[in-house]
Amino acid sequence: MQNTFRPFGRLAASLAALFLVMTVLVPVWAADAEFRTVSTQALKDMLDEKQAFTLIDARTKEEYQEAHIGKAVNISEKDFDAVVSTLPAGKGALLVFYCNGVKCGKSKKVAEKARRAGYTNILLYSEGFPVWEEKGMPIVAGPDYAKKIQTNMMSAATLKEVLSQKKGEYVLVDVRDEFEFAEGHVEGAINIPAESFAVKSGGLPKEKGIIVYCNSGGRSYMAYRKLMKLAYPKIYQAIFDEWKKAGYPVVKSQL
Template sequence: MKSFTRLIGTSVLSLVALCLVLTAAMPLFAAEGEFKTVSSEVLRDMLEEKRAFTLVDARTSDEYQVAHLVGAISIPDKEFDKHVALLPKDKGALIVLYCNGVKCGKSKKVAAKAREAGYTNLVIYPDGFPVWEEKGYPIVAGAEYARKIETTKFSPAQLKQILAEKKDAYVLVDVRDEFEFAEGHIQGAINIPAETFAAKSGVLPKEKGIIVYCNSGGRSYSAYRKLMKLAYPSIFQAILAEWKEAGFPVVKSQL
């Protein structure tokens, strides 16, 4: 019986050891489309562990000046030839590129130009700056980073008219928590909580106007700023408290 127990124990230990080996051997980068990709968490670890690679911000130079990932160099798509000398001389060196999220194509455009220039080890960070910032990972913030912006707001009457006459041209987003949304929201709204807004913004079409609202304006202001960084062209804000004060209805839903 003791021999059997020892055998089982040895087998379990061997299985655990095998799992650890396989986990250690797992690739850092996922295969996706024409370029490999890296997750936010893996990129964070790479930076914390000071691994050898070049991090490229493919957004505009103005966006880079406002804020960028720690250690990133700026090589905008339209200025590639001007800044290509910033890339490593070793054409096989690892280069990670990012821009403004999953619907931003600038990082892929710069990667394509780098590939044409002979670079072979190119990886895209698809979540981009907005998700990195949303997760609270380290950034370098410029003087303009905290500058307050003026949002384009819809009054309750304007919003009601839009929902009645032009609802197909807009997406209404409630950025409050899920339980708040369930307790009462504007008919037709979808729920994307503010704290994970950038990470889940891929469902929002850029060809439509995006209207964000919360109860008093704080969280929808945050979502509005994230939409700006994600390069959405048509963004609006509304206030749920004002909607209710105007006597307009809300609907409940199941959690």
């Protein structure tokens, strides 16, 4: 009888050991949990209601100087240790961090430094400055904010070659309105309207080239700028009118 129950004794011991390991590991996992987030509207309400919190722009000094959310202070990852003394003395003070959107890791890195410094009340505005700007929220703009940028233009012929030979290396984005896209677009393109581009572009892969196009260049230029702010490394602009004038095929879809 004693031999019969011995395996169960070993099993119980193993389960007890596993429970002990999990007891040790769970607090470690909890310490690495994601930060709580705040929406665009909620952040605006907090600012409008003059709630007590510190808003921190975790982007570079150059990005901050170009434009930022009002009342935000600029603390980048590399500058954190030098300026941490300027943060509120009370470790329970509310800190809200932002950078250039959901694929920008700067705010999370600076927030993590704040957590290691002992701050316990931290929020991330994960949608970031591009979405704040896109939704028409108030910003502080520097002298270089409206400065024209030079886009990396892709001709219709090059675009056709890319789509036929290197399609898997690129994502083609039509930034026109949904009804325009339905009336005719380049085959293989996805539709992300310019008016909501920063909000919806978070799913675009950074490891691929992103090609944005519209009819004549205005809306795709704005989308290009937003992708730059979102730190996409390979961005191109194409013109749909040039594609049509070259006689290349256009496909239709239903709304």
